[in-house]
Amino acid sequence: MTEERLRIWTIVSELFGQNAYVAALAGRDDCVVVDPGFDTATLVDRVQSNRLTPAAVLVTHGHADHIAGIAAFKSHWPDCPILIGEHEADKLTDPKLNLSRDFGFPIVSPAADILVRDGETIELAGMPLTVREIPGHSSGHVIFVLETDQPSRAFVGDVIFSGSIGRTDFPDGDFDLLAQRIRSKLYCLPDETILLPGHGPATTVGREKASNPFVRWAS
Numbered sequence: 045m046t047e048e049r050l051r052i053w054t055i056v057s058e059l060f061g062q063n064a065y066v067a068a069l070a071g072r073d074d075c076v077v078v079d080p081g082f083d084t085a086t087l088v089d090r091v092q093s094n095r096l097t098p099a100a101v102l103v104t105h106g107h108a109d110h111i112a113g114i115a116a117f118k119s120h121w122p123d124c125p126i127l128i129g130e131h132e133a134d135k136l137t138d139p140k141l142n143l144s145r146d147f148g149f150p151i152v153s154p155a156a157d158i159l160v161r162d163g164e165t166i167e168l169a170g171m172p173l174t175v176r177e178i179p180g181h182s183s184g185h186v187i188f189v190l191e192t193d194q195p196s197r198a199f200v201g202d203v204i205f206s207g208s209i210g211r212t213d214f215p216d217g218d219f220d221l222l223a224q225r226i227r228s229k230l231y232c233l234p235d236e237t238i239l240l241p242g243h244g245p246a247t248t249v250g251r252e253k254a255s256n257p258f259v260r261w262a263s
């Protein structure tokens with residue numbers, strides 16, 4: 045039996061049903077925050093009530109619902125760096141690219157502090173996080189794979205959901221590319237890997253490989 049060292053909280057913003065996450069190792073007072081959405085108050089409360097200090101804001105991709113809370117979150121922890129994939133950073137500060145302009149409420153985030161690239165492993169709050177770039181929903185989308193506990197966890201943003209995948213009808217969307225990269229960079233993770241998506245419930249690699257109606261494992 046493995047000891048559960050990792051603590052993860054999910055904060056669901058009502059608008060768009062978007063999931064933000066807070067992850068911390070037991071016994072530590074720092075954490076990472078993933079994709080601060082519209083419900084910044086709950087996210088800030090979750091961090092503060094657990095007496096945590098964020099080591100970084102991780103951004104899977106720059107769509108408005110995943111970055112809407114970054115500016116407000118940073119007002120509480122101004123020195124907390126924002127980390128995003130190297131090909132996605134422009135969306136943080138451009139309401140046209142992050143799709144908020146077309147929704148009628150332009151949103152911008154502070155600019156990125158750290159750009160990460162495919163294959164890189166970074167250590168934050170004691171947690172090694174491996175970056176995998178999976179474009180197709182958004183051109184510079186990354187996922188963060190966390191192997192601190194077994195099974196591993198992966199923050200997958202809008203790459204894949206329980207029984208679904210991210211939309212590919214945005215200007216930089218590409219279904220074939222998304223399907224190909226899901227197979228080559230996500231379905232190759234161990235079956236028991238827990239996927240923590242940007243919307244909806246958690247799932248596992250094995251479950252999606254077996255039953256995802258949009259991207260099957262078999263080529």
Ligand SMILES: [Zn+2]
Pocket residue numbers: 105107181182202210
């Ligand atoms: Zn998205």
